[in-house]
Amino acid sequence: MPKKLGVGVVGVGVFGEQHAKVYSQLEHVRLIGVADLNETRCAQVAKTFGAKAFGDYNELVARADIDLVAVCTPDDAHLHPVLAALSAGKHVFVEKPFATSVADCTKMASAAELAGRKLTVGQILRFDPRYHVAREAVARGDVGEIVHLTVRRNNQMASADRLGGRTSVLFFLGIHDLDFMNWCVGSKLQRVYCESTRRVLDNADDTYLALVRYENGVIASLEASWVLPRGYGKLEAEAEIVCTNGTVFVDGSANAVRVATSGPVNHPDVTYGPEVAGLSYGALRHQLTHFVDCIRFGGEPLVSPAEAAQAVAGICAMERSLKTGAPVYLGRKPK
Numbered sequence: 001m002p003k004k005l006g007v008g009v010v011g012v013g014v015f016g017e018q019h020a021k022v023y024s025q026l027e028h029v030r031l032i033g034v035a036d037l038n039e040t041r042c043a044q045v046a047k048t049f050g051a052k053a054f055g056d057y058n059e060l061v062a063r064a065d066i067d068l069v070a071v072c073t074p075d076d077a078h079l080h081p082v083l084a085a086l087s088a089g090k091h092v093f094v095e096k097p098f099a100t101s102v103a104d105c106t107k108m109a110s111a112a113e114l115a116g117r118k119l120t121v122g123q124i125l126r127f128d129p130r131y132h133v134a135r136e137a138v139a140r141g142d143v144g145e146i147v148h149l150t151v152r153r154n155n156q157m158a159s160a161d162r163l164g165g166r167t168s169v170l171f172f173l174g175i176h177d178l179d180f181m182n183w184c185v186g187s188k189l190q191r192v193y194c195e196s197t198r199r200v201l202d203n204a205d206d207t208y209l210a211l212v213r214y215e216n217g218v219i220a221s222l223e224a225s226w227v228l229p230r231g232y233g234k235l236e237a238e239a240e241i242v243c244t245n246g247t248v249f250v251d252g253s254a255n256a257v258r259v260a261t262s263g264p265v266n267h268p269d270v271t272y273g274p275e276v277a278g279l280s281y282g283a284l285r286h287q288l289t290h291f292v293d294c295i296r297f298g299g300e301p302l303v304s305p306a307e308a309a310q311a312v313a314g315i316c317a318m319e320r321s322l323k324t325g326a327p328v329y330l331g332r333k334p335k
């Protein structure tokens, strides 16, 4: 029986805390420590999950009893902790987006190759049963070949309140759906065109709409937005994959449970990380268990660095398209 994997989490804000919680509960894992620049936050999360607190992630990743480092720092702060963990010989799970530039993705992927360590990225829709099952139906050929896809993810303003100005909704949410589309289509992105607008928020764009063309001729549209009313109680997300012999529709909205009080109606999360009988349940636990198993038994992670980098390349191209007002080519230009 292999020994328990030692895990450290770098960045224990909103989502890093969820990572720490899941790792603290996994059977074959021991959560050793957490690191965060915010000392109070770091100490509080460490105490909650019985781990040691580190102010400097370099000290955490250097520990001999750590095998796996989860990096949950903000979108534009993944590179340095990932490189530090890989050069210390650790396997790395880094949250999405892999990075906010293709150059940083390349640096991390090359470092993982050089170190001979596993590296994966938190493209969690691949572990959301709704999206996973839809993609399997497409991959089996149940509905023929893809003609076009439409994806959308519209969140409440609370995320923009928290993250606006620090990241864009394209990097925060749109990358989930772009990775899902790329996974379904299985072809390289050829060209993207993007529009955005800012009518509600003052520190970030409200909504992005992008048109995408793949090298195999599939076309797609992507909508990412975070200006639904604060009391709306859920996000609205869906995907439709229209194929030559049928269609697959995903209702990705969090609406299975409705809690109505005298205040706004709430739709608690039942997909990504609800607590059931004292244990974290759902897509995040499944995703982290999958990576732990890949390390323990030598499997290949469902999300490769190259695939995660393709999603980043797509989002970067959308942002370039916004600046230039023109379509941006990523792959072969048609003759």
Ligand SMILES: NC(=O)c1ccc[n+]([C@@H]2O[C@H](COP(=O)([O-])OP(=O)(O)OC[C@H]3O[C@@H](n4cnc5c(N)ncnc54)[C@H](O)[C@@H]3O)[C@@H](O)[C@H]2O)c1
Residues within 6 Å of the ligand: 010, 011, 012, 013, 014, 015, 016, 035, 036, 037, 038, 041, 057, 072, 073, 074, 075, 077, 095, 096, 097, 122, 123, 124, 171, 172
């Ligand atoms: N997969 C998903 O569904 C999902 C959901 C939410 C967030 N995320 C991703 O997780 C990451 C974290 O998001 P969040 O919402 O938790 O952000 P957050 O701002 O709540 O937390 C980030 C934490 O990182 C810490 N930090 C920043 N730089 C650091 C450094 N150099 N060393 C140590 N700590 C540092 C901050 O102090 C903060 O506590 C982002 O990349 C985000 O896109 C993924």
